Amino acid sequence: MPMRLNAHDAAFEAAFAKMLVSKREDSIDVNQTVAAILADVRARGDAAVLEYTERFDRIALNAESMAIGKDQLARAADGIDRETLDALVLAADRINAFHAKQVPDDLDYVDDSGVRLGYRWTPVHAAGLYVPGGTAAYPSSVLMNAIPAKVAGVGRLVMVVPTPDGVVNPLVLAAAHLAGVDEVYRIGGAQAIGALAYGTRSIAPVDKIVGPGNAFVAAAKKQVFGTVGIDMIAGPSEILVIADGDNDPDWIAADLLSQAEHDTAAQSILLTDDTAFADAVARAVEKRLETLPRADIARQSWCDFGVIITVDDLFAAGPIIDRIAAEHVELALADPDAMAGTFTNAGAIFMGRYTPEAIGDYVGGPNHVLPTARSARFSSGLGVLDFLKRSSIIACDAAGLNKIGPSAVRLAKAEGLDAHGLSVALRLNMPRT
Amino acid sequence: MPMRLNAHDAAFEAAFAKMLVSKREDSIDVNQTVAAILADVRARGDAAVLEYTERFDRIALNAESMAIGKDQLARAADGIDRETLDALVLAADRINAFHAKQVPDDLDYVDDSGVRLGYRWTPVHAAGLYVPGGTAAYPSSVLMNAIPAKVAGVGRLVMVVPTPDGVVNPLVLAAAHLAGVDEVYRIGGAQAIGALAYGTRSIAPVDKIVGPGNAFVAAAKKQVFGTVGIDMIAGPSEILVIADGDNDPDWIAADLLSQAEHDTAAQSILLTDDTAFADAVARAVEKRLETLPRADIARQSWCDFGVIITVDDLFAAGPIIDRIAAEHVELALADPDAMAGTFTNAGAIFMGRYTPEAIGDYVGGPNHVLPTARSARFSSGLGVLDFLKRSSIIACDAAGLNKIGPSAVRLAKAEGLDAHGLSVALRLNMPRT
Known part of the structure; x- marks a missing residue:
C-alpha cells in the first residue's frame, strides 16, 4: 500500500521530510570499473571499444560495421507500420515546433557610456546522444534528445546505441532518421561514452554528451565531464x-x-x-x-x-x-x-x-x-539552450574606455592586481594611481 | 620563455594538439577528506562547522558570532575610501544593468491543434555564494556572483567567506552590501559547502551554490551536486x-x-x-x-x-x-x-x-x-539563467486531446507502456488499440 499522509496530523512534518530525502535507488559504485574502461578507450581507441562491445554486447564488430549508415536509418523508417510512423512524425513535428520557440536572441547595444555590450549564442560544434539498448530503448527519447540539438544548429550529431546480441530496434533507428542524426554507432556502455568524449580513429570526439543510461553510463558521463559537457544525470x-x-x-x-x-x-x-x-x-x-x-x-x-x-x-x-x-x-x-x-x-x-x-x-x-x-x-528540462553557449561581448572605443576605465584601474589596485590596472592605464595614457 | 609555434611548420599540429590537452594544475585528491567533513556537517550541523572553522581558520566562533549582520556590511561600505567605493558602485550598477537584459521571457501560446503550450521561468528559492578568504578574496567576484542571483529574483542569497585568524576583508563585505546579499557567515572550506547544502540549525539550506574556491571547495561542490545545483568548477x-x-x-x-x-x-x-x-x-x-x-x-x-x-x-x-x-x-x-x-x-x-x-x-x-x-x-559564463529554472506547460482541452492523443496512445503501445496509453485513451473514451 502507498504511504498515506494527512497534512493535519502532528506527525506529518516528520514523515513528509523523511519521504523527501529517502533514496529510491541503490547506487552501485562502478567508478573504478568505468575509470579503467575510459582510460583504455582513451589509450587504444577503436580496438578497446570493439573489444568491450564483443565482451558486453556479445557482438563482434569492426571499425566499419560499428557504424549504421544513413541509408539503414531511412530503411528502418520505411519498414515500420504506417500508423506508428505517422505518430512518430507528428511527435517530431510538434517537438520541433515547440523547441524552435526556445532559440534565444542575441544582444548587441551601446549603453549610455558609449560602451558596446552584448552576447551571442552559438551552437556546440558536435554533440553525442546516448540511447540505451534493451527495454529502455524509447524512440520518443531519441526525438526528445536529438531535435533540440538540431534546432540549436549543432553541426554534427552522433548517436550511440548498443545492440546486444546484434538486436537493433528499428523504431530507434527510424526516430534517428526523422530527427536528422548525422552518425550512428552500435556501441554502448562506458566504452561508448569514452569514444564520444576522447574520440577514436573512427569516431571524432564531440563537445557535449546527452541522453539517459544505466549506472555505467551515468558514471562515465560524470567522469568525462570537463572534457565534454554533459546533461543532467537522470x-x-x-x-x-x-x-x-x-x-x-x-x-x-x-x-x-x-x-x-x-x-x-x-x-x-x-x-x-x-x-x-x-x-x-x-x-x-x-x-x-x-x-x-x-x-x-x-x-x-x-x-x-x-x-x-x-x-x-x-x-x-x-x-x-x-x-x-x-x-x-x-x-x-x-x-x-x-x-x-x-x-x-x-x-x-x-x-x-x-x-x-x-x-x-x-x-x-x-x-x-x-x-x-x-x-x-x-534545474530545467532539456532544451535548445543545452546545445548553445553564450559568448559575452564588450567593445570600448577610446572615449568609452575613458569613462569607465579609471574605475577599473581603481578596483584593480584595491585587489592588488597591478597588470590589470596597467592594461587599462596604458590605453588611457593616465598615471598609474 | 613562452612556447613559440608557427602554423606553417610541419610540427605545428602535434605541438598545438599537445598544448591543448596539457594540464596546468596538479589536482590533489581531497575527495575522502571532503566526504568525511560533509558527512560530519550533515550529522552534527553547527557543532561540526564550528569545530572545523576553529581547526582550519584558527578562530573560535559560536552560532551567533558565525553570522555577519547586515549592519556590519553597511558599516564596511561606509569605511572604505570614497574613490574605491565609487568604483565599486559603478561596477555594481553596470553589472546590474547588463544582467537585467538577460532575464528571459516566458512563453504561452495556443498552437494550431488548439493545445496550449509554453514555459515559465522562476528563480531558485535560495542560493549560496562561496567567497574565498585570503589573497583570492575579490570584491569584484562578490558582485559578479551575487548580482545575477538578485536580478533573477532569488529570495534568499547567502554568502559564506572564511576569515582565517579572524581577518575580515572590508571590501568583500562592502561588495556584499552593494549586491544585496541577505545573510553572511564567516565560514569556509568543505564545511561551509556542507552547511549550505544540508543546512544546520543556524543556516537554512540553499538550492544552488556558486562561486570559486580551492581544491577542497571544488571537491565539496562536486560531492553535494544533486542535493543542490552548482555552477561550473572554475x-x-x-x-x-x-x-x-x-x-x-x-x-x-x-x-x-x-x-x-x-x-x-x-x-x-x-x-x-x-x-x-x-x-x-x-x-x-x-x-x-x-x-x-x-x-x-x-x-x-x-x-x-x-x-x-x-x-x-x-x-x-x-x-x-x-x-x-x-x-x-x-x-x-x-x-x-x-x-x-x-x-x-x-x-x-x-x-x-x-x-x-x-x-x-x-x-x-x-x-x-x-x-x-x-x-x-x-558552456557559458555565469548569468541570470543560472539562478532560474524553466517549467514547461502543456494544457489540452477535450478537443485538443482528441487531435493529438491518439498518436500518444500509438507511441505508448509501440514502447510497451500500457498505462501511458491508458491515461490518454480513458479521456478520449477510445478503445485501447
Whole structure:
C-alpha cells in the first residue's frame, strides 16, 4: 500500500521530510570499473571499444560495421507500420515546433557610456546522444534528445546505441532518421561514452554528451565531464498529481500508474483535498493493477514509493508542492492556472483534467527529459539552450574606455592586481594611481 | 620563455594538439577528506562547522558570532575610501544593468491543434555564494556572483567567506552590501559547502551554490551536486589575444600579463600574423616583469604556459581559435567584428584595441565568471539563467486531446507502456488499440 499522509496530523512534518530525502535507488559504485574502461578507450581507441562491445554486447564488430549508415536509418523508417510512423512524425513535428520557440536572441547595444555590450549564442560544434539498448530503448527519447540539438544548429550529431546480441530496434533507428542524426554507432556502455568524449580513429570526439543510461553510463558521463559537457544525470521518474474530488478516480489512477510502470524506483504522489476521492483512487489503482501488463513493476513502485497526501485546501499547499519539486506536476482541477500560481518548483506542469502526463512524454511538444530527484528546485528540462553557449561581448572605443576605465584601474589596485590596472592605464595614457 | 609555434611548420599540429590537452594544475585528491567533513556537517550541523572553522581558520566562533549582520556590511561600505567605493558602485550598477537584459521571457501560446503550450521561468528559492578568504578574496567576484542571483529574483542569497585568524576583508563585505546579499557567515572550506547544502540549525539550506574556491571547495561542490545545483568548477584563467602588427607591444604585453599575474597556472596566448610584432611583445613582457609587483607569479605562468602562435592570415585562424576555446578572447585589430565572425568558442570577446580584458573583470557589465579549460566549447559564463529554472506547460482541452492523443496512445503501445496509453485513451473514451 502507498504511504498515506494527512497534512493535519502532528506527525506529518516528520514523515513528509523523511519521504523527501529517502533514496529510491541503490547506487552501485562502478567508478573504478568505468575509470579503467575510459582510460583504455582513451589509450587504444577503436580496438578497446570493439573489444568491450564483443565482451558486453556479445557482438563482434569492426571499425566499419560499428557504424549504421544513413541509408539503414531511412530503411528502418520505411519498414515500420504506417500508423506508428505517422505518430512518430507528428511527435517530431510538434517537438520541433515547440523547441524552435526556445532559440534565444542575441544582444548587441551601446549603453549610455558609449560602451558596446552584448552576447551571442552559438551552437556546440558536435554533440553525442546516448540511447540505451534493451527495454529502455524509447524512440520518443531519441526525438526528445536529438531535435533540440538540431534546432540549436549543432553541426554534427552522433548517436550511440548498443545492440546486444546484434538486436537493433528499428523504431530507434527510424526516430534517428526523422530527427536528422548525422552518425550512428552500435556501441554502448562506458566504452561508448569514452569514444564520444576522447574520440577514436573512427569516431571524432564531440563537445557535449546527452541522453539517459544505466549506472555505467551515468558514471562515465560524470567522469568525462570537463572534457565534454554533459546533461543532467537522470534519476527515476516522478509524478505529483494534484486532484480535487471532481475527477474520475480511474483517470487519476491511470496517471499515477503511468509513472509507476516505468521503473520500480519511480514515485507517484497524489495530493488531494478529498479523502473519499483518495480512497477511490487507491481502489482504482488496485483494480487496474489486476490487468496492467507491467503490473509487477508498477505495483512495486506504488507500494514502495507511492504517496497519498490529504490537505484541507489545495490552494494553500504550495509549500508542500515546492518541497516535493516533482519532475511532473499534473493539475487535475477546474482552475489549473490559479493552482500553478501557488508554487514554482516543477519540471513540467500539465494543466487541467484533459492533460495526462503521457501527452508530454510523446506528442505535447515540450521536452520529456526533465529534472528528477527534487532537482526541479534548481534545474530545467532539456532544451535548445543545452546545445548553445553564450559568448559575452564588450567593445570600448577610446572615449568609452575613458569613462569607465579609471574605475577599473581603481578596483584593480584595491585587489592588488597591478597588470590589470596597467592594461587599462596604458590605453588611457593616465598615471598609474 | 613562452612556447613559440608557427602554423606553417610541419610540427605545428602535434605541438598545438599537445598544448591543448596539457594540464596546468596538479589536482590533489581531497575527495575522502571532503566526504568525511560533509558527512560530519550533515550529522552534527553547527557543532561540526564550528569545530572545523576553529581547526582550519584558527578562530573560535559560536552560532551567533558565525553570522555577519547586515549592519556590519553597511558599516564596511561606509569605511572604505570614497574613490574605491565609487568604483565599486559603478561596477555594481553596470553589472546590474547588463544582467537585467538577460532575464528571459516566458512563453504561452495556443498552437494550431488548439493545445496550449509554453514555459515559465522562476528563480531558485535560495542560493549560496562561496567567497574565498585570503589573497583570492575579490570584491569584484562578490558582485559578479551575487548580482545575477538578485536580478533573477532569488529570495534568499547567502554568502559564506572564511576569515582565517579572524581577518575580515572590508571590501568583500562592502561588495556584499552593494549586491544585496541577505545573510553572511564567516565560514569556509568543505564545511561551509556542507552547511549550505544540508543546512544546520543556524543556516537554512540553499538550492544552488556558486562561486570559486580551492581544491577542497571544488571537491565539496562536486560531492553535494544533486542535493543542490552548482555552477561550473572554475579552473585557472586563460586569455587569447589576437593582435595584428599595428598594436602597441606594451599594451598587448600588459594584457598577457594581466592573466599571468592571477595564478602560476594561468595561460596567456598571443596569436598574431606578424613575427616582428611577436618578438616586440615578448620583449615588452620581459621589460614589464622587471617592475611588476606580482612578477614571480606572472613570470612562472608566462614561462611555463605562455604561447605565441604565428599565422599567415589571422582571418583564416578560426579553427585554431575554436580549438583553444579560451575563457577570454581579445581582438586587438582594426575590424574585430569581421574577426569575431570566424570562430564561435569563447567565454567572452573583447573587441578592438581599446578593450583590454581587465575592463571585463571589473566594470564592463558582463560577467567575469567564465568557462575555463576549453569548456567554452560547451558552456557559458555565469548569468541570470543560472539562478532560474524553466517549467514547461502543456494544457489540452477535450478537443485538443482528441487531435493529438491518439498518436500518444500509438507511441505508448509501440514502447510497451500500457498505462501511458491508458491515461490518454480513458479521456478520449477510445478503445485501447
